[in-house]
Amino acid sequence: MLRVLSIACLVLFVCLQSPAQTPSSQLPGELRSLLQKSTSDAGRVPLLWKLGEHYLTRPDEHKQDLDSAFYFVQHALQLCETLQDMPARYYSIGLLGRIFFESGQQEQGKACFREVAAYYHGLGNSQEEMTWLRYLAIFLPEMDSNYPEKVRIHGEVLAISRQVKDTLRQEEALKEIADVYLRWGKLDTAELKLLELLRMQQAVRSRKLLYTYDLLAAVSTYQGNYNKALPYAMETIRQMQLVKDTAHAGIFYNRIGSIYGELGHHERSTYWHSRAFTTEKARHTHSRYVVCGHLVRSLIWQGKQQEALLLLRKAVKEDPPQSMVDKGAVARALGDCYKALHRYTLAERYYLEMMHWEEQMGKGNISYSQEVYYSIGKFYTDRRQYDKAGYYLRKLLTLPAGKNSAINRKRDTHLALFKVDSASGSYLSAIRHLQLYNLLRDSIFTETKSRQLAELQVRYETSRKEQDIQLLRNRSQLERSRLQQARLGRNLTLAGIIMLLAIVGLLYNRYRLKQRSHRQLQAQQEEIHRKNYSLEALVKEKDRLLEEKQWLLKEVHHRVKNNLQIVMSLLNTQSAHTENDAALLVIRENQHRVYAMSLIHQKLYQSENVALIDMPVYIRELVDYLRSSFDTRHIRFELRIAAVKLDVSQTVPLGLILNEAVTNAIKYAFPGERDGCITVTLRHAADGHLLLAIADNGIGLPADFDPGKSNSLGMSLMQGLSRQLGGSFQMRQDAGLAIAVQFMATSAIINEMIPYE
Incomplete structure (x- = not known):
């Protein structure tokens, strides 16, 4: 049982702490195909990592798997060095370190992890340095x-x-x-x-x-x-x-079952092991058959060998074991079942199969090896096949130490070897094993019992002192209660007389007040009813007028929007009959200005709120319109708009400024269809102000351009509209042109940014 707990503890440790990434869900064939199609080295590196991790994390990995993993990760490292991508290079080195550990090259693995940790230490990145040091400690065998x-x-x-x-x-x-x-x-x-x-x-x-x-x-x-x-x-x-x-509920349930088993409560042990197996089976964990073996042995302790065998066969039929650990756990459980059923030939067959899988796994899991050697050695000891028993039991003692529960297992092993050597006539060896058995048994017993007795003594002394203290407290409380009761009786008598007189007087006065209040309340109630009727009529009239006003405002905005659309259609018709390029340019610019105003009225009559414009929606649609009106395939737009609602008086000039600035940037900032970016920002500034900024990374204004002396209509419009907003208008050149208008907002603002690209 103690070995079982050790294995469960190790499983939990690996589940919680392993830094290995989740293996890619893609098959190696798919990854190889993507690798062949990839044209860039930067794109090939992650694919090589995934291939390396796939072969590194395959169940029951073999040397050829590690060789494949090493090949792909080494190739990734070479590409990272060519690209001079330092983080990717050191991640590749970390993967190589893990491969070295898996292949038994401990010093090379340590060197790799130390190199990665030193790199991040040099960068001052404490988090990554701690991560890779932790990986090194975990992967050390x-x-x-x-x-x-x-x-x-x-x-x-x-x-x-x-x-x-x-x-x-x-x-x-x-x-x-x-x-x-x-x-x-x-x-x-x-x-x-x-x-x-x-x-x-x-x-x-x-x-x-x-x-x-x-x-x-x-x-x-x-x-x-x-x-x-x-x-x-x-x-x-x-x-x-x-x-x-509940991620590790099955392991926790299994531990409780094992503890109950050690205490001799086998029914409770079976209950908890059953819960553990149900949980692990539902989650299809790697430890489900180890837990199933615990449940089987718990049932055997209760004499339910046949039930244990049926349960195990059903589990194997529904979910056949895949890994060598699972197959070894199933073989051991079957051996235990048939041994309990006295079908010793079958039991021996499955114990030997268990040994086969143990030999296939190698010497990586010492605790598992101790368990399987003891199981088969104990079986042969009970069958009086002492030569075979001695072989496996002595092999157990040659295994490396280190796990604490090996003390109990060695104790039982020395007892079994005492029987083996006694039967074979090796009495000196038998006596030595008996002495070692007694020494280990006494050591464990003395240490455990002395600790438990000390704890019981402390509990007893603590309990007795607490009882004495509570008794003194109770006596003191009783004396205080008696004195308080005497004083209370006297005070209650006097207080009762005074209270009785006061109550009689209050009752009489209350009766008179109640009569007078009743008459006043009746008069007030009638007045309140009359006023309520009048207020209800006024409220209904107000609601009707507000609804009518809301409808009229929407109708006005609708008609204004339609009229502006007619103006745009007229301008469009005029442009069709105009051959002068300058005139066409002026007509199109005016069309954009009219659309900017038309869109505001469209938003107002479509919205429930006819007073405020939702600026993120309005600016996005206006920019989309301007983008579609010109050839902007070479221009990228970035919008960072705070969730602001403004009234019409501020939205119209703001929309016209935005129209002029974006149109000028599209037309003049990127000659020759050079790639560029236009950024529109509306954000909060200090003291309740808003800041509208339109910036591009284009060629900017000519060096001799003076905004104060410019006769440009667009520039004049933006400056005049800024004054209309009561704000400031600024221009600056820094890797392009940036226009900023800062003004006082007159509406409620929601503090958040809505990025859009």
């Missing part, structure tokens, strides 16, 4: 020799996060350090770090408390303190429900 370095690296991240006062990063780094100590087997240190993290998270009311409580439950479980582990695990569920974060 899970080995005893690497745990000190993992702690040091996470310590670097913690120091940087404290320096930049990043609370979230501090929490993350503390959790990583505690998690490393947990996997290292240094449980007391892990518990101290987790309690420090817990206090920090409680102070800021973090939403990640559930993960800290889960790790505390894991630490207490590995310490053998299940009475403390269970409350932590239950608090994990409560926090999960509180913040509605």
Whole structure:
């Protein structure tokens, strides 16, 4: 069971902390096709990354997959160096580092991640530096020799996060350090770090408390303190429900089931393992068959071997296992079922299949190897096939140490080897294994029980002192109550007499006042009814007049808009009979001015509000009209308009200024159809003013141009309309021409910008 918890903890750690990107949903064939069609190096780099990540994250990856990943990422790195794209170059180096780690080249992997972190340190980018240092610590292989370095690296991240006062990063780094100590087997240190993290998270009311409580439950479980582990695990569920974060609910349920199993409550264990399997199966997680194996063994403990077998067969039929880990977990569970059913030939077959998948996976997962070696060794020990049992059990003891739960597994292994050596006549070896078994058993028992007894003693002393304090408080409260009751009785008697006299007087006075008030209220009520009738009539008349006025205003705006449209049609007809280019130009300019005014009246009669114009809509439509009136394929328009509504008196001159400025920019700013951009901005200025700015990045005005001496009609119009607005008119040349009109707004303004392009 303890190995089960270790695996579950590791699964949770990987799910929460892995920096690997989500593999691309595109197939490698599609990516290769896109790569061949891509004509730019900048476009090829992301495709090469995706191909590399695809082969790097394939389930049950083989050497050829890593070789393919290395090829694509190395190619991406070369392109980044050619493009001199430094962020992309160092991201490629980070991917190479991960590939080195996956292929067992630890030093090369460390060098890559250190190089990326140093690059961001040089840029002063603390966030990216911490990210890549964290990646380095996570990708270092899970080995005893690497745990000190993992702690040091996470310590670097913690120091940087404290320096930049990043609370979230501090929490993350503390959790990583505690998690490393947990996997290292240094449980007391892990518990101290987790309690420090817990206090920090409680102070800021973090939403990640559930993960800290889960790790505390894991630490207490590995310490053998299940009475403390269970409350932590239950608090994990409560926090999960509180913040509605059920992403890892199956792992949390599975931990509670394992704790109940260690406490001997197998029915409760089955309940929680069943919830865990249902959750993991629904989400199709990688750990669903590991959890299914826990549920199967829990049912076997209750003597429900046949039910466990049926459940496992149904799960495999509905969702066949794909990865080697899944297949190994299913084979082990089947072996456990058939062993419990006394069908030992089938049990041996599935245990051997389990060993086959373990050998295929290699030596990456020490905890899994310990479990499978012990399972098959225990099976052969029970079957009295001691030669086979001894082979697997001794192989278990040769595995690297590091996981804290290996203490329990080694204890059970030494007991099994005692039986094996006793049966084979190796009595000295048997005695040595028995001594080691007793030593480990006593160590675990003494440490666990002494801690639990100490906690029980503290609880007892605390409870007794609290009872004594409460008894003294109760006695003191009783004495005060007696004195208060005596004083209260005397005071109540006097107060009652006074109150009775006062009540009689008040009742009589109240009766007289009530009679007089009743007569006054009747008269006032009649007067109120008369006034209400008059007010209702006035309100109805007012509403009728307002509705009629609203309709008349809309009709006026409609007719004005139609008249302006007729003027535009007349100008259009005149232009058809005019061959003078200068006259045609003047007619078209006047058409644009008339349209700017016509659009205002159109918006007024189409809107529910006949007094105000919605400026973002009006300016966008006016600019679209001007854009379509000229050849503007080479010009890009950018609009940044605040959500402002203005009345007609300000909208008409503002629209004419905008028309003149945009028309001039289109006609003169970009000769020879050169590419350019016209930017229109309407934003808030200081003291309730608005600022309209029309800017282009064209050739600007001639060097000798003087706005004060210009006889241009458009320039005169813009200056005169600016004065009509009561505002200021400014022109400046800076990589083009910019015209700005600042004026006082007379309507309510909504503070937000509406970009448009």
